Amino acid sequence: MNENASAAPAPDLTSVDSWWRAANYLTVGQIYLMDDPLLQGDLTPAQIKPRLLGHWGTSPALNLVYAHLNRVIVRDERQLIYVCGPGHGGPAMVANAWLDGTYSELVPDVTRDRAGMQRLFEQFSFPGGIPSHDAPNVPGSINEGGELGYSLSHAYGAVLDNPDLVAVCVVGDGEAETGPLAASWHANKLIDAAHDGAVLPILNLNGYKIANPTILARIDESELLSLFRGYGYAPIVVAGGYDGEDPMKVHERMAAALDDAFTAIDAAQEQARTSTPEAAGTDMSAAGQSDGPHDAARPAWPMIILRTPKGWTGPKEVDGLPVENTWRAHQVPLPNVREDPAHLEQLAEWMKSYRPHELFGDDGLPASALATLKPHGDARMSATPFANGGRLRTDLRLSDFRAHAVDTAGSRTLTASATHAFGEWLADIVTMNPETFRLFGPDETVSNKLESVFGVTDRAWAAHILASDENLAHSGRVTEVLSEHLLQGMLEGYLLTGRHGVLNTYEAFVHIVDSMFNQHAKWLEATRDIEWRRPISSFVYLLSSHVWRQDHNGFSHQDPGFLDVVVNKQAHLVRISLAPDANTLLAVMDKALRDVDTVQVIVAGKQDQPAWLSMHEAEEHVLRGAGEWAWAGTPGLPDRDDDQPDIVLACAGDVPTLETVAAADIIRREFPEVAVRVVNVVDLMKLQDQREHPNGLTDDQFDALFTVDRPVLFDFHGYPSLVHQLTYRRHNHDNLHVRGFREKGTTTTPFDMAMLNDIDRYKLVLDVLKYVPGLSSAHPDAVADFTQRRVDAREWSYTRGEDHPDVTGWQFSG
């Protein structure tokens, strides 16, 4: 921090320029060369890679920022993490990591010499080599940047609870057009200058995307500045490099801008950290009325607008068309180097324009001018443990969840809210992990019945606070904003830097972050093969306000399809748990919060539902993942002749479980001759074959539960096809009849929602009548009777506006 602001002499800008040229050289080399990396001989087509794949356009600015930040680190001993929004510029980030020495330490065969440089070039975007993006294999990366939009939220997540860390986040002007990025600028209202670190956004306006200009590069600068002031930043503009301007002039401006920015960050943090609690406390001014000096509680954080030509220092023209400072610089500016001698010559000129002989010895070792710019050890942005969070991670401290168990008193008739019970434990967790655990949610923490956390903490909020606000403070462990994208990105950033957290959200709207889930899962998948990446905490989703209990909001809020997105990822990466009751949710969460390197999707209701299982039973059930609920089925079933039921009623999810237990209850009372087995599935992956998923049941286990030849009715929380998909290889699959959400919904009563989708108890009884041989003929009126019960139930709710008392009054009869 700033107390060390003069720890070392500032490296001069000549060194910065040398580093920049070296990184640019290494970037171009990676895109093009397979041999003679120092261009010690004449450049020949045979040295050129057959497939030229990489993104040049964004790279020179990435390198410029890197070089300048190294200067700041060396001089001020700052803790910096570099979040690279234009992650397509992988070769730039790799180049800097190699210059830092980190690359060779982590990937020993890529030595920091001529042979290593050759290997560095060869491997890039090459089959069997490394990917073209700022992927997990790149030291210092926490943002792949292939799918744009998430860099700034990752940066904000990274600095939470890291008061001395500054995340420098380069945002491309392409990425800036995305929705998630546009929302992320407002994250400055969600961090606490006293306890969190700072984000320094650098918006790089290079002007172009793949084939188009960018919006932010094509509006008046007055609008641009107004926009970022409106977002709450103090923008600093650095523009240069156009029309052959001497880069040294740009270095001067960039160095000054960074100095100003870090000075402003230091000042803001010092003020927040030294002011009295009263001064930093609640701001009582009426919202929107105050228009005086900037809110004392929220600094106008600096940000830099860096306007440089796309593909700066690359070919100005190729085949008569302008390339530098146009979209044509996006990928490979000289596409035909192997075939076209003119392109080949232009490449040689281009690479030599960086004067590699000044930058590298004949042995490939970086020159001493570069050494002065190389920070040491973990201070290197490529080596910072914040970008390899597993190095910093400690296990979450967890109290005994059993202390928050719902006491079922041996009955199956008490009711409880699952999320409320979890919320009470969650308050413990928040208290016990004051620096390493956070809860995220889009304004739904209370709505999802996790309100107990507000007994021990607040929502963190850096905008105006009114006296009438509740649980809103400058400091707090809960982050709420109505952007699932921003929340997901911040939690990812928090986890990637070694911490723990939970995202609670409405089930239907977690689809909003389908693509972010995909990208995070892909990140985790890729890290499996990277030995130096240490495990990070699993991403835990708590999906509540789910499809079956959005009866008041209606169809737009009813969608259980996130589970289908999740199961497409590699099996070892994903876990799906459907908690049937409160105690089960506690036990499920205890597993999830201890896990690493997976995504944990947990679905649980918030409404009061029967607390079926004692804590002890719930623990055993979660340990098994799927099991018979003997108490709900036909008594003495195991004593029957063949030890086999006539039918299996299986279920997963709280509402289907309620309907299934109620159906079994009816069967036991009204059709006692039928042997029914009730099976509940908590861990959905148990359905998959053990060869497909590590959690899967063996075939023997599956057969023991589901039989090999009896009809199975599966009442499922989500789309029925998912159960078929997971079980299609199972022996008894042809006897499996799945009911679930069939995309029927509206604003109606809970039981009507169940009936609309045929998952209700009466429909299940009708299914039993259909599938158990001889049953309906033994009870000739039964089908008509249960059909009529459904008609009556609907009629009741459509005339009275609430569910039929037969349904609402039902209790397990024991």
Place this chain on the structure above:
Amino acid sequence: MNENASAAPAPDLTSVDSWWRAANYLTVGQIYLMDDPLLQGDLTPAQIKPRLLGHWGTSPALNLVYAHLNRVIVRDERQLIYVCGPGHGGPAMVANAWLDGTYSELVPDVTRDRAGMQRLFEQFSFPGGIPSHDAPNVPGSINEGGELGYSLSHAYGAVLDNPDLVAVCVVGDGEAETGPLAASWHANKLIDAAHDGAVLPILNLNGYKIANPTILARIDESELLSLFRGYGYAPIVVAGGYDGEDPMKVHERMAAALDDAFTAIDAAQEQARTSTPEAAGTDMSAAGQSDGPHDAARPAWPMIILRTPKGWTGPKEVDGLPVENTWRAHQVPLPNVREDPAHLEQLAEWMKSYRPHELFGDDGLPASALATLKPHGDARMSATPFANGGRLRTDLRLSDFRAHAVDTAGSRTLTASATHAFGEWLADIVTMNPETFRLFGPDETVSNKLESVFGVTDRAWAAHILASDENLAHSGRVTEVLSEHLLQGMLEGYLLTGRHGVLNTYEAFVHIVDSMFNQHAKWLEATRDIEWRRPISSFVYLLSSHVWRQDHNGFSHQDPGFLDVVVNKQAHLVRISLAPDANTLLAVMDKALRDVDTVQVIVAGKQDQPAWLSMHEAEEHVLRGAGEWAWAGTPGLPDRDDDQPDIVLACAGDVPTLETVAAADIIRREFPEVAVRVVNVVDLMKLQDQREHPNGLTDDQFDALFTVDRPVLFDFHGYPSLVHQLTYRRHNHDNLHVRGFREKGTTTTPFDMAMLNDIDRYKLVLDVLKYVPGLSSAHPDAVADFTQRRVDAREWSYTRGEDHPDVTGWQFSG
């Protein structure tokens, strides 16, 4: 438009206030009452609905805007559409439609009298009644608003090519926190003031979400104004209603603000529409250098910031806690009206505060004061045909796609880019439908090889244009911005107002709009039961740059899972087509572009691939949807004894088709004793049972293609589980072995990508050796041989950086 600016005397603000009070009364009535809608007797618990479901908080501001817009319509004869971002405020929008008279015209049993009012109240959020949101059943709605974020993009889509339409878009301050909304403000750079209509955004800062304040309500007004100026708007602030302020004063300010806004819109449009082409033409100023007066080509469009208390005019306090102007006003401010006499009394007071006896006769008819504010016929926002686009829709004019067929010259060895061929036809379509068809894409129109459209049109762009730009103009039929959300929303808005379009995007990143797809599909599903909603054009996705040919960008760009999201919707809503070649894509598109009320997902490659089918063959193939490619299988197969193959090689998707045809080619040459049948699936829904999907094959048809007992190897474009999911009920399912994307990817060669996921030709041959009885023992070296070919192919690419010549040089041998 403004030429009619004085068409009628302006209704006075007393009428506006009466309308507002009436709408507020009707809103509250819908939430609470089942009987005595005019409160002619004493309010009793029996009149109160048993379940109180609805959102009051946002409603009074929605009603305020509606009343004031009616004043503008009546006075100026303007064409307005009201896009209601806070769609939760369904009762408000229903109330206004009823006051307009539209509701009773469309739903005859809800008459515009006392009995109708009672029915109006009863049905709201009631089982069997209407949903609680601004859902498709609400006249005038094109934005359900349950999932927040899309109102503004819908509004911008609605005004494209509707020069006389103004879309007034109310954006809630909750919605404004979402990413998609945050990006949508920039859509003002994508419309053309000369040829498109205008959007008038009204940001309603009521200050609160469900349980929290909102960011934009809690920043200094200077920041807020700066933000919207930065977005390119001229904000007008209207604040009022606090601390019991007389609403008439707010009406005065609101009326003045709207007058100013419409005057500004008129002026901007007049300038754009009367200026000479030169004056409105290309702006040659250097990007970012100009900082003078506002870009002449882009007006600073007005927007209104309306700051009013949440739940304004509702209960100030309930049970001692403040409610109006807090988050507690979000849903039902008085929750216990049935049980708590004090709440009941408070409700009666609240409803009577609107002085219903002044607003409605004893017969329930709206008073004459309201009549002066009611526009006539289609001018009513609730009746505008723009919100029931099927009323305006005409069929797309299509030239004969066959004119753009790839001439295969009877060979199967020519190659062509499927999207390029389609692009040539697309240029025709753009030309023939200059006002009713648009192409949308995130900067990928050229990258996806649809560049031919730029022979006939440009990208529409209202920001600065430089002389060096290509295909960028103030007017154009292509919309490109790097936000899939904004594009999807604009195309939805364009379709919902009766037009046609295509969204082309990278396959992996269409996941970004999973949730928007869901909501649009739900909208279409809901409209099925609404007789007065007329069919709209299908939403057509062209997914290119797909999973198998993102070999240069790597893993983050490799994801075919959107198909899995799509199939979860109701079968009648969705179509998925996987075009194996260029001519097939043309025929598929011809079907898709004629369709209504579905979502058409079309996957096609952009790289040169074999043009397998002549145009005639392709048309027949698309007509069937799935069929045998006899020319690719064992010759004379139908003449064999049992007319049955030894094995079926099925495929869907261009790369799997290539690998399958190549595998069959190897089989024919190297294992001529094996009878192989090649089946290609274009229409994925053919795999589903006809009972599940209208396009599905009957069991007989399926069995005829896939046999009932022979092994089937299915090489699939997407995740293998999807094929299992679609076919699990088919007879031969147990013999079905599916290969597809198994979440393995990186930057590598195309054939290595195929090998990584085991979809390659050699793996298929190995599968044939495995599944055809006796084959591998008849060829004892074959397994080792083909295993080695895979090793060799990988070795080749890993050392040379390109695919093995056996692969790249392969051609169908006929």
